[in-house]
Amino acid sequence: MIAGDGSKIEYEVFFRVWKPGRGRIFLHVESAYVREANYGSSRPKGMVIDFYVILHNTLNNRAIHV
Secondary structure, eight states, X not given: OBOTTSOBXXXXXXXXXXXXXXXXXXXXXXXXXXXXXXXXXXXXXXXOOOHHHHHHHHHTTOOSXX
């Protein structure tokens, strides 16, 4: 996100994704935290997973992580 003064604000978002049936996807955000200024690296360790990969894998009963 971009703040009103133009500075960049990063969040850590934790969520669950599941398929209740009939081609629908539920995405439930469990928590979201603003990253602290002294966090260090702006990118957590691990691979970035595209949102559409999460949706596709959930619809096709595949694991999301790679």
